[in-house]
Amino acid sequence: MVSAPGYVNAEITASVCQLRSVSIHGYSRKGDINIGGIFSLYIGEPASHILFTELREAALCKRVYEKLLALIFTTEEIQNDPELLPNVTLGYVIYDSCSAISRALEGTMRLLTGQRKTIPNYNCQALSSVVAVVGDSYSSTSMPMARLLGLYKFPQISYAATVMALSDKHQFPSFLRTIPTDLLQSIGIVHLLFYFGWTWIGLLSDSSDYGLQGSLIVKEELVKAGACIAFSETIPAVYSEMKIQYISDIVRKTSANVIVIYSTDVALYPVMEVIALNNVTGKVWIASDGWAQSYLFSKNEFLRTLQGTLGFLVRRGDMSGFHEYIYSLNPYNNPDDIFLKMFWELVFDCKLHILDKTNMNITEESKICSGDETLEGMKLDFFQFTDLRYTYNIYNAVYSIAHALHDMISCRRGEGPFYNGTCAFMYDLQPWQFFYYIKNIRFRNKESEEVFFDVNGNPPGLYSILNWQVTPENTFRYLDIGRFDSTAADNQKLAVNLSEMLWNKGHEKVPQSLCSESCSAGYRKAPQPGQPICCFKCIMCSQGEISNQTDAVACVKCAKDGWPNERQDKCITKVVEFLSYEEPLGAALAAVSTFLEMATVAVLTIFIKYRHTPIVKANNRGLSYLLLFSLMSCFLCSFLFIGCPTHKTCMLRQATFGIIFTLSLSCILAKTIVVVIAFSARKPNSNMQKYSDPRLPKFLAILCTIVQTIECVSWLIVSPPFPDENISSVTGKIILECNEVSPVAFWCMLSYMGLLAVVSLVVAFLSRKLPDSFNEAKFITFSMLVFVSVWMSFIPAYLSTQGKYMVVVEIFAIVSSGAGLLLCIFIAKCYIILLRPEMNTKDYVMGKGTFKNGKD
Structure with missing residues (x-):
């Protein structure tokens, strides 16, 4: 049965010693089961407009009134649903907290006790007057309510309280909400900041838990992700003109173009008023849901400052039939609805002529409401039917209670919290038992949105991103340009439509907010x-x-x-570099080496063909053959240096070069010593006669070569060279080379060759004037001069070059020194053999017969 509608209005009597208080308004329509509601239907002026000596009555907020109507509308809609609660009549008891903690607590006590006298732990009824409470609008009033209701595990569902502390189930065990927590909003704001690449951020918050906790999370998430805070200021709880001017100066002077403000609209208004007065433009304001769509900032003075603001606001929904319900309202049809009476008189600027105790102040001058007034078609923006957000949260909250009642009555959710596994009758229901059902509800509403609470009593984080745009009529329109969904994948949480966005004056494209310009690649x-x-x-x-x-x-x-x-x-x-046959330099050196190799073969062929002639037999022709063979090998070993280095070529190139050139020098040294011994031995009583053994030159050449061979073999055994990639010598190139491993062994090898060359040069120089017609010592002297000159030049050239040019220098030294030996020693002999055969006689060779050497 539905009890008769009743109006609740209690005046707190003021005595001489009591503070002035404002009356508490309430409205109820009782049913089998009642839902409580606490709404902040009145809103005061911003603090900057109120003197500290005054206490003004607050004015009914038209836009907040639709939230109360949402509870009544949803209750009636559920009542007409034949499946949800078919045999249960839902009622409601509603009080106005007027945004005051004391009023919110007083209304809560009345809901708990069912009495006009708010006496704790006292209830003359078997049950509370309500099974759950919907409200309040602000975190500051919802938190004290939650502490009180939590003592009894009494279910409370807030539609607008977002402060994170309310997720703590130890402090607020029976608190639930249909609006996401500030934690998710803060994370969403950070996602938005990084989406646009903003890393130099200003932070401004009010002094409430809502502002302080929300801005703290934003700061922590920004710092964690590598962004920086340009400034962080708190709006004072008590109006301070000095502090507000200080904040305004910081905002005006900061280099940060993006400022996040976590505050309620009432707390922010005095600060934004001064900022607008100082003509601060060009900033991008990121608004939390506390002021993201506030009518307080719709005045012309804020248009230039706040144009382009990006606001986070809970997602909007649709309540089918809601606007028709509002348009059908009439205070004459609902004479007990005190809130509708006040609203009607405010909207139509008239007085209702309803004869009851609540309306005895009608004067003759007052305009009487005829009752024919209608809300439909009015241009005043009282309700926003296309942008229902908090109102939609109330809709979901009431349906959550209804579904929980349905589950309880239907004995769903298992056996439930009742004694002996039974289901309780609704008239024998305790708050903590009903809370078991309501915290576990999960259903889809008429918009197919899934409604549920997590372990902390929070819904998923679904937000719209609003862009404040100035219309031709000099008002703000709040365009929905994006969304944030905390349940989506990381790369899909945020979606923004950049094409529809407008920025503050001076920004044609996305503004930047950086302490330092980005460093480009490189x-x-x-x-x-x-x-x-x-x-x-x-x-x-x-x-x-x-x-x-x-x-x-x-x-x-x-x-x-x-x-x-x-x-x-x-x-x-990197360019891979080595001396290859394909490049001109490598091909040229290979060609020169080939030519000299062929020339040496030709000389050797001539010497073999004319081996019985005196000029070939002179000065030991066996050494000449050995010298020519070593020169052939010298020219061939240059090919070990051309081409991509391999393990074999690296092992052979230096050792082969050293041994072969040592053999050449040993032969030259032996030939020089043979000349000296031959001329010295012909003197009477000369000690050189005992060294005139024809085997001595060969023995000397082999001995000198063995010394070098031992050194080179030791080098290959102890520290063998290997192919290497030199990446540090030449910028941007990889030099494929042979790593000699032991530079000491390399220079010892060259030093030994140098020693042989110098000794040969000295001996040949001293014997250059020996009396023969064809004095070979002269040619050896010239050849040694060429050889020493080449290799003396080789040392600085080799040390000053890098990469393939080191190989080129060494090949050039090998080829040029070998060519010098070939030309200086053998070219004159070949000339006589081929072109001047008349000179190829023993008499000519022995210098008019004075030199006789019968054996070679």
């Missing part, structure tokens, strides 16, 4: 001492390093086969 960030991490200098990467992204913290080295390009933003493959 540079790295260098932190500045005493500055936040976002304030840095850009330094070019060091040689051999790159950065291939903007704002790189550090440069990275290229791989072994890579090298930075000129911009140092990517690695390019």
Whole structure:
């Protein structure tokens, strides 16, 4: 049965010693089961408009009134549903908290006790007057309510209280809400900031738990992700003109173009009023849901300052039939609805002529409401039927209670919390028992949105992102340009439609908010001492390093086969360098070596063919053959230096070169000593006669060569050369070379060859004037001069070159010195043999017969 509608209005009597108080208004329509509601239907003026000596009555807020109507509308809609609660009549008991904690607590006590006298732990009824409470609008009033209701595990569902502390089930065990917690909103704001690349952020918050906790999470998430806070200020709880001017100056002077404000509209208004007065423009304001769509900032003075603001607001929904319900309202049809009476008189500026105790102040001057007034078609923006957000949350809250009642009555959710596994009758219901059902509900509403509460009593985080745009009529329109869904995948949580966005004046495209300009690729960030991490200098990467992204913290080295390009933003493959046959230099050296090899073969052929002639037999022709063979090998060993180095060529090239050239020098030294011994032995009583053994030259040549062979073999055994990739000698190149491993062994080998060359030069020089017509010592002297000159020039040239040019220098030294020996020693002999045979006689060779050497 439905009890008769009743109006509840209690005046707190003021005595001489009591503070002035405002009356508490309430309205009820009782049913079998009642839902309680606490709404902040009145709103006061901003603090900057109220003197501290005054206490003004607040005015009914038209836009908040629709939330109360949402509870009544949803209750009636459920009542007409034949399946949800078919045999149960839902009623409601509603009180206005007027945004005051004391009023919210007084209304809560009345709901708990069912009495006009709010006496704790006292209830003359078997049950509370309600099974659950919907409300309140603000976190500041919802928290004290939740503490009180939590003592009894009495279910409370808030539609607008977002402060994170309410998720603590130890402090607020029976608190639930249909609006996401500030934690998710703060994370969404950070996602939005990084979506636009903003890393230099200003923070402003009010002094409530809502502002302080929300801004703290934003700060922590920003710092964790690498952004920086340009400033962080708190709006004072008590109006302070000095503090507000200080905040305004910081906002005006800061280099940060993006400022996040976590505050309620009433607390923010005095600060924004001064900021607008100082003509601050060009900033991007990020609004929390506390002021993201507030009518307080719809005045012309805020248009230039707040244009382009981005606001986070809970997602909107649709309540089918809601606007028809509101348009059908008439106070004459609902004479007990005190809130409708006040609303009607405010909207139509008239007085209702309803004869009851609540309306005895009608005067003759008052305009009487005829009762024919209608809300439909009015241009005044009382209700926003296309943008229902908090109202939609109330809709879901009431349906949550209804579904919980349905589950309880139907004995769903298992056996429930009742004694002996039974289901309780609704008239024998305790709050903690009903809370079991309501916290576990899960259903889809008429919009197919899934409604449920997590373990902390919170719904999923679903937000709309609003863009404040100035219309031609000089008002703000709040365009929905994006969304944030906390339940989506990381790369799909945020979606923004940039094409529909408008920014503040001076920004045609996305504004930047950076302490330092981004470092382009090829540079790295260098932190500045005493500055936040976002304030840095850009330094070019060091040689051999790159950065291939903007704002790189550090440069990275290229791989072994890579090298930075000129911009140092990517690695390019190094040029592989070695002396190849395909390149002109390698081909030329190979051609010269081939030609000299053929020339040496030709000389050897001539000498073999004319081996019985005196000029060939002179001065030991066996040494001449051995010398020509060694020169042939010298020219051939140059091919070991051309081409890509391999393990075999690296092992052979230096050792082969050293041994063969040592053999050549040993032969020359032996030939020189043979000449000296031959001329000295013909003197009477000369001691040189005992050294005139024809085997001595060969023995000397072999002995000198064996010494070098031992040294080279030892080198190959102890520290064998190997092919290597030299990446450090020449910038941007990989030099394929033979690593000699032991430079000491290499230079010892050359030193030994140098020693033989010098001794040969000295001996040949001393014997250059021996009395023969064909004095070979002269030619050996010239050849040794060429040889020593070439290799003396080789040393500085070899040490001053890198890469393949070191190989070129060594091949050139080998070829040129070998060519010098071939030409200086053998060209004159070949000339006589081929072109002047008349000179190829014993008499000519022995210098008019004075030199006789019958054996070679």
